[in-house]
Amino acid sequence: MKLYYFDNAATSWPKPDSVIRAMEHFFHRIGGNPGRSGHIKAIEAGKVVLNTRELLASMFNIKDPSRIVFTKNATEALNTTLYGVLREGDHAVTTSMEHNSVMRPFNHLKEMGVDLSVARADQTGTVHVDAIKDRIKENTKLVAVIHASNVTGTINDIEKIGRLCKQRNILFLVDAAQTAGVVPIDVDRMNIDFLAFSGHKGLLGPQGTGGLFIRHEKALDPMTRGGTGSLSDKEEQPVFLPDRYESGTLNVIGLAGLGEGVKFILNHGVESIMKHDSRLLDIFLNEVQGDSRFALYGPCGGPGQTGVLSVNIRDISSSKAGDILNRKYGILTRIGLHCAPRAHGSIGTFPDGTVRFSWGYFTKEKDIIKASRALKEIAGTN
Amino acid sequence: MKRRKRKETGGIGSLEGVITFFGSHHALRAESVLKKKGFKAVLIPGPREISPNCGVALRFDYTAKEDVINIFNEYFVHYEDIHHYPEK
Incomplete structure (x- = not known):
């Protein structure tokens, strides 16, 4: 896979x-x-x-x-x-x-x-x-x-x-x-x-x-x-x-x-890497934002966010979603509290945590599409 | 590797100054910035008789001492001392 x-x-x-x-x-x-x-x-x-x-x-x-x-x-x-x-x-x-x-x-x-x-x-x-x-x-x-x-x-x-x-x-x-x-x-x-x-x-x-x-x-x-x-x-x-x-x-x-x-x-150039990460965020958000099956965390757009998106699928625990992403789709995320319990407290996700997607310079647009479609499939079959 | 060594040792005789440093970061940065500015500079094992400090010292053209000090100030290179120390 x-x-x-x-x-x-x-x-x-x-x-x-x-x-x-x-x-x-x-x-x-x-x-x-x-x-x-x-x-x-x-x-x-x-x-x-x-x-x-x-x-x-x-x-x-x-x-x-x-x-x-x-x-x-x-x-x-x-x-x-x-x-x-x-x-x-x-x-x-x-x-x-x-x-x-x-x-x-x-x-x-x-x-x-x-x-x-x-x-x-x-x-x-x-x-x-x-x-x-x-x-x-x-x-x-x-x-x-x-x-x-x-x-x-x-x-x-x-x-x-x-x-x-x-x-x-x-x-x-x-x-x-x-x-x-x-x-x-x-x-x-x-x-x-x-x-x-x-x-x-x-x-x-x-x-x-x-x-x-x-x-x-x-x-x-x-x-x-x-x-x-x-x-x-x-x-x-x-x-x-x-x-x-x-x-x-x-x-x-x-x-x-x-x-x-x-x-x-x-x-x-750091600026161009930041732009790349930001563009991928926009693509990701375009796929999942406004869909009531998902809860998205963070500023969700604009220049004030790195290549990170924390997500939850309604009624599915972050650990279960992360496990399905890993085993069924080969999508490797990090789930849970990310060594930052109080940060999760601030955004309202303590103690359940989130599924965190984080990308970088070598991540492609099609990888983001793959990730967002997988999330939709998991949400749809729930 | 052999060719480079010959080239370095060939020019060293005219370099009558030796700069000593407390730490090796500054010795290596000194060599790098002096070369960038077009000065001859050769890293040598630090002579024990002039400094107990880090392993390396820098042989340079002593007549350029004032310029060298200015460059060191500009590039935050900290040195211990500058010696007139012709090769024996």
């Missing part, structure tokens, strides 16, 4: 051939440990890492690429920021659309004496700047906001929220797990202090890659300490970027692939 991959919000597939070739090349021809020696393989491996850092810097308008540090995923980047910035007695604001990658660390930090306020999104999953403004206190140190929801695809107005944070002198963390590579991001224009991103979703790299942009390293304690290849005569952690946050050997083979993924996107 032909398979239709609609789970790009979890991890993108397929990847460009150039990503796979770069990883093969690294294993076959390079294979050194960057920063650990002056021999040619160590230097070549270091150049692979530098190249990926510079490409990401150009994508997010980061002038100094050393301000990007690599992590194993967006979750690690988010944890690094939350645990590195917040201390007992600090106050932070976040939103009801956050993924558990933010909610779980925050709930643990609450036990450690951090005060947290949660700004509630509206039913489309949109977080309004006023909802955040209302929750800011005198001791608010950090605002953490998801750029786009992994449940509904709703894109938040990061620029507006960033401006508010700058005016109030509050650090601003953006979770770009769902947007890096598919929605334009400019850390200066958006006043982002910390940008956490995943390498294996919109950036088309392999799993095990991610990163964090750090504007203020003085405000951020490292989560991990250890060998960096630098200051080998000292037993204290280096204070300079990127070494302060990159202890232990990096996933260089993964970063070799990630660099090619970013290059692929830069060659095509």
Whole structure:
């Protein structure tokens, strides 16, 4: 059976051939440990890492690429920021659309004496700047906001929220797990202090890659300490970027692939990828919107939504619908709560969840038609 | 590979400056931006006698020191020190 991959919000597939070739090349021809020696393989491996850092810097308008540090995923980047910035007695604001990658660390930090306020999104999953403004206190140190929801695809107005944070002198963390590579991001224009991103979703790299942009390293304690290849005569952690946050050997083979993924996107243009995703959303909506057998979630159209559509078929559970899509049609979706229970609470789908379709650059119009027709068939035979 | 090595070592004698760095990111970026700007720059294993820091240092034309510093400032390259250190 032909398979239709609609789970790009979890991890993108397929990847460009150039990503796979770069990883093969690294294993076959390079294979050194960057920063650990002056021999040619160590230097070549270091150049692979530098190249990926510079490409990401150009994508997010980061002038100094050393301000990007690599992590194993967006979750690690988010944890690094939350645990590195917040201390007992600090106050932070976040939103009801956050993924558990933010909610779980925050709930643990609450036990450690951090005060947290949660700004509630509206039913489309949109977080309004006023909802955040209302929750800011005198001791608010950090605002953490998801750029786009992994449940509904709703894109938040990061620029507006960033401006508010700058005016109030509050650090601003953006979770770009769902947007890096598919929605334009400019850390200066958006006043982002910390940008956490995943390498294996919109950036088309392999799993095990991610990163964090750090504007203020003085405000951020490292989560991990250890060998960096630098200051080998000292037993204290280096204070300079990127070494302060990159202890232990990096996933260089993964970063070799990630660099090619970013290059692929830069060659095509983030804007044009966003347009592609948006066009497919319009086609999907055109097929299912207004049909009373379906409940659709999120803004449902316009530029404020990524390539994600959460759906329910009336009187069929999301798990049953997902199972039929998988087994009968070869359509691979993600069902349930998507690691974001409070986001489902905001859109009114907790605890039942939704069937989430998420597409990407390699998804074709005919795949969307196939998915929407399958939904109609399932609804019709109920 | 052999040809490239000969080419690199051939020009190195005239490069009497050595820049040391705290971390390898900055050494590699320094080489990349200097080459982009048309300067000769060769990564070498860092001489222990001038720096205990990261594995690599950069050999360059010492007479271009001022230009090099300006380029480093422009491109956010952080270096430890610049030495006049002719090859022995």
